[in-house]
Amino acid sequence: MIKFKLAPVASLTLLMLAAPSVSAAVYKVVELPLSEKARNSYPTAINNSGEYVASVDNIYKPSINVDLLDFEDTTFTDLLTDVDAAKAGNFNDEDYALLYSFLSSNTGNMLIQQLATYLSFKGDENQVDAISGFNPDVYKNANNLAYGINDNGWVVGTAADGYDTLSYVNAENETVNYQVKEFIGRRAYVDINGQTIPLIAPENIVGGVSIARDINNNNLVVGQSSTEITETSQEAIDTAIEVCEDDEARGDFPIELCLQAIPLPTYNMRATMWQLNNEGEITDVKVLGVFTEPEDDVTSYFTSDLNAINNNGIAVGQSVNYYQNTTTSANTFAAIFINDEIKGITDHQEFRSSVATDINDTNLVVGQAAKIINGYSRTKFFIHNIDTNETTYPSDYFVGSSSVAHAINNNNKVVGEGEVDTAANTTRRRHGFIYDHNDKTFSDLNDLLSCNSEYSIVQANDINDNDEIIATAIVKRALKNVVGNPVLDNDGSEIIQDVITAVKLVPIPGGGVDTCAEEEKFQRQAGSINFMIILFCGLLVLRRRLFN
Numbered sequence: 001m002i003k004f005k006l007a008p009v010a011s012l013t014l015l016m017l018a019a020p021s022v023s024a025a026v027y028k029v030v031e032l033p034l035s036e037k038a039r040n041s042y043p044t045a046i047n048n049s050g051e052y053v054a055s056v057d058n059i060y061k062p063s064i065n066v067d068l069l070d071f072e073d074t075t076f077t078d079l080l081t082d083v084d085a086a087k088a089g090n091f092n093d094e095d096y097a098l099l100y101s102f103l104s105s106n107t108g109n110m111l112i113q114q115l116a117t118y119l120s121f122k123g124d125e126n127q128v129d130a131i132s133g134f135n136p137d138v139y140k141n142a143n144n145l146a147y148g149i150n151d152n153g154w155v156v157g158t159a160a161d162g163y164d165t166l167s168y169v170n171a172e173n174e175t176v177n178y179q180v181k182e183f184i185g186r187r188a189y190v191d192i193n194g195q196t197i198p199l200i201a202p203e204n205i206v207g208g209v210s211i212a213r214d215i216n217n218n219n220l221v222v223g224q225s226s227t228e229i230t231e232t233s234q235e236a237i238d239t240a241i242e243v244c245e246d247d248e249a250r251g252d253f254p255i256e257l258c259l260q261a262i263p264l265p266t267y268n269m270r271a272t273m274w275q276l277n278n279e280g281e282i283t284d285v286k287v288l289g290v291f292t293e294p295e296d297d298v299t300s301y302f303t304s305d306l307n308a309i310n311n312n313g314i315a316v317g318q319s320v321n322y323y324q325n326t327t328t329s330a331n332t333f334a335a336i337f338i339n340d341e342i343k344g345i346t347d348h349q350e351f352r353s354s355v356a357t358d359i360n361d362t363n364l365v366v367g368q369a370a371k372i373i374n375g376y377s378r379t380k381f382f383i384h385n386i387d388t389n390e391t392t393y394p395s396d397y398f399v400g401s402s403s404v405a406h407a408i409n410n411n412n413k414v415v416g417e418g419e420v421d422t423a424a425n426t427t428r429r430r431h432g433f434i435y436d437h438n439d440k441t442f443s444d445l446n447d448l449l450s451c452n453s454e455y456s457i458v459q460a461n462d463i464n465d466n467d468e469i470i471a472t473a474i475v476k477r478a479l480k481n482v483v484g485n486p487v488l489d490n491d492g493s494e495i496i497q498d499v500i501t502a503v504k505l506v507p508i509p510g511g512g513v514d515t516c517a518e519e520e521k522f523q524r525q526a527g528s529i530n531f532m533i534i535l536f537c538g539l540l541v542l543r544r545r546l547f548n
Contacts, residue, residue: 025448025449025450025453025508025511025512025513025514026448026449026507026508026511026512026513027445027448027449027469027505027506027507027508027511028505028506028507028508029449029453029455029473029503029504029505030125030503030504030505030506031455031473031475031501031502031503032052032054032123032125032128032470032501032502032503032504033123033125033126033127033128034054034056034121034123034128034501034502035477035501036060036484037056037059037060037119037121037128038056038057038058038059038060038119039056039057039058039060039480039499040056040057040058040499040500040501041054041055041056041500041501041502042054042055042056042057042461042472042500042502043461043462043470043471043472043502043503043504044146044147044148044461044462044470045146045147045148045149045214045461045462045470046149046462046463046464046468046469046470046504047149047150047151047153047464048151048464048465048466049151049153050124050125050464050466050468050504051122051123051124051149051153052122052123052124052149052462052470052502052504053120053121053122053131053146053147053148053149053155053157054120054121054123054128054146054470054502055118055119055120055121055144055145055146056118056119056120056121057117057118059116059117059119059140060480060482060483060484061096061482061483061484062100062115062116062140062482063138063139063140064089064091064096064099064100064103064113064139065113065139066086066087066088066089067165068112068113068165068177068179069086069099069113071083071086071087075102076098076099076102079098080095080098080099081094081095082095086099093481093483093485096482096483097481097482097483100115100482103115110178110179110180110257111176111177111178111179112179113139113141113163113179114141114142114163114179115140115141116135116140116141116142116143116144117143118143118144118145119131119140119143119144120133120144120145120146120157121146122146122149122153122155122191125504129194131144131146131155131157131191132144132191132194132196133157133159133160133162133189133191133196134159134160134161134162134187134189134196134198135159135160135161135162136162136196137162137164140162141162141163141179142159142160142161142162142163142181143159143160143186144157144158144159144160145157145158145159146191147211147212147213147214148212148213148214148215148308149215150215150216150217150219151217152217152219153193154190154191154192154215154219155190155191155215156188156189156190156191156212156213156214156215156221156223157188157189157191157212158186158187158188158189158210158211158212158223159186159187159189160181160185160186160187161181161182161183161184161187161207162181163179163180163181164179164180164181165177165178165179166178166179166180166254166256166257168253168254168257170252170253171252176253178253178254178256178257180254180256180257180260181260182207183204183206183207183208184206184207184260184262184264185206185207185208185209185264186209186210186211187199187200187201187207187208187209187210188201188210188211188212188221188223188225188274189212190212190215190221190274190276190280192280195280197276197280197282199212199221199223199225199274199282201225201226201227201267201272202225202226202227202272202285202287203225203226203227203228203229203267203268204226205229205234205237205265206237206259206262206264206265207264208225208226208267209224209225209226209264209267209269210223210224210225210226210272211223211224211225211305212274213305213306213307213308214306214307214308214309215309216309216310216311216313217311218311218313219275219276219277219278220273220274220275220276220309220313221273221274221275221276221309222271222272222273222274222306222307222308222309222315222317223271223272223274223305223306224269224270224271224272224303224304224305224306225269225270225272225287226267226268226269227267227268227269227270227287228267228268229265229266229267229268230265230266232266233265233266234265236265237262237265240262241259241262243258244258244259244262266301267301268301268303269301269303269304269305270287270288270289270290270303270304271287271288271289271304271305271306271315271317271319271335271337272285272286272287272288272306273285273286273288273306273309273315286340288304288306288337288340288342289304289319289342290302290303290304290319290320290321290342291319291320291321291322291333291335291342291344292321292322294330302319302320302321302330303319303320304317304318304319304320304335304342305317305318305319306337307355307356307357307358308356308357308358308359309359310359310360310361310363311361312361312363314336314337314338314359314363314386315336315337315359316334316335316336316337316356316357316358316359316365316367317334317335317337317355317356318332318333318334318335318354318355318356319332319333319335319342320332320333321333321344323348323352324348324349325348331352331353332353332354332355333346333348333353333354333355334346334354334355334356334365334367334369334384335356336356336359336365336384336386338386345365345384345391346369350371351369351370351371352370352371352372352377353369353370354367354368354369354370354382355367355368355369356384357404357405357406357407358405358406358407358408359408360408360409360410360412361410362410362412363385363386363387364383364384364385364386364408364412364437365383365384365385365386365408366381366382366383366384366405366406366407366408366414366416367381367382367384367405368380368381368382368403368404368405368416369382369393373399373400374399374400374424375424376400376424378400378401378402379402379403379404380393380396380402380403381393381394381396381403381404381405381414381416381418381435382394382405383405383408383414383437394435394437394440394442395442396418396433396442397418397419397420397431397433397444398422400422400424401418401419401420401422401428402418402419402428403416403417403418403419403433404416404417404418405435406459406460406461406462407460407461407462407463408437408463409463409464409465409467410465411438411465411467412436412437412438413434413435413436413437413463413467414434414435414436414437414463415432415433415434415435415445415460415461415462415463415469415471416432416433416435416459416460417430417431417432417433417458417459417460418430418431418433420444429458430458430459431444431445431446431456431457431458432444432445432446432457432458432459432460432469432471432472433445433460434448434460434463434469445457445460445469445471445505447513447516448505448513449505449514450514451514451515451516454475454476455473455474455475455501455503456473456474456475457471457472457473457503457505458471458472458473458474459471459472460505466507467507468504468505468506468507469504469505470502470503470504470505471502471503471504471505472500472501472502472503473500473501473502473503474498474499474500474501475498475499475501476496476497476498476499477496477497477498477499477501478494478495478496478497479494479495479496479497
């Protein structure tokens, strides 16, 4: 029931240990089969059948379209080791890396093939399949982030449009190939066994923006979409479209290229629900509101967003609201949407902002709220009971630790992440945790693995009703080039580095906590990696995504 929701986090690593495990553990670590697809992988959601969705970056061997390479251009051909083989698409590792670098450095040049930065997959423990989004072509050239999956195996997410080649004959009677797409921005989708159902925003001039974050078993999808634009933006777009449609004013290039160069306007983004029937047809769309509309002299929009929905049809997320009953300061606060009505649950006197990230079928809501602790802004995860209207903030790693709840299952078990370093003025390492709301126990997931585990769990992203957890881990692996082959140093040895990998934590029947020596614990958690890499451009910042 959860999507991408990580929070800016710190540096984490581990030391690989070779000794076999001789004692029990609570969870077995299963690495998901994504390491051959890309260097880094990030899980987002898991259903009760064990199917999951995950995204990757630093993609290995992206398809290069030789038909779009100008082999008369000596900019790169002089550097190729085998031009004839490259023309035939038979690249050696050196030439593949060179062409990949050339294409990457020409992002935005519509005469050149565009490459995706992020792709998404659906799979199980044994295999994964790419989620097409709006990019079914073999040349994956559009970013795609999948956020949720229901027990029917339907996947939701948001993606940019894929580029197509448009041949244009210019005034000199020369044929020029441009890379164009139907819409700019990004668009929500539902993937049903490989079929993509677009969820178009109510306001979709030049494409609009829509994001689908979760889907319940009744095929009710929740997220956010653009609903209107400012008058100033509308005037600017009208002028730009008028120029594009005028052959003389546009210049000697196709109208499709002109239209996709129009900047996205300033949209009003509102929480949105899409109902689909069992055939995948959209039968209803609802745009939901905010806590309060801004004062007349406020020029910015107040937005709302949905992160999760349970099988009772109750959705949770966040909305901008005035802070402490003023009309001069506004922040984002956790919101519950029941029967199209919005309800707040945050005490403004204690907390400055908040977000609700998930809800289970017993109507327990989880999220986190921010307040000042010892002079620093910290988040604390919460559990809110809709039926009793009670909110609790369980104890986490320590008083000054920031904690984030990502998901809760129907067994009332919460997973998330929290800071484990006590130093206040530094970027702190984070570990994934599990909290059992039934017996009020909080555990670092790393303490529930075998002592010699090579993985360090830095985020727990989702949990199903079998108590299986998908998580983000750090592990030491050989550095690979863009082709997926190990990079060697001057001595011919593999270069070892920390990589980010998606794993599944499977409960071990009859398992128990391994008693690790302090030296083993220190070794497993030693070292450092810049964990900002894990947040590739906002995996954990729900409303900020990069798309080409």
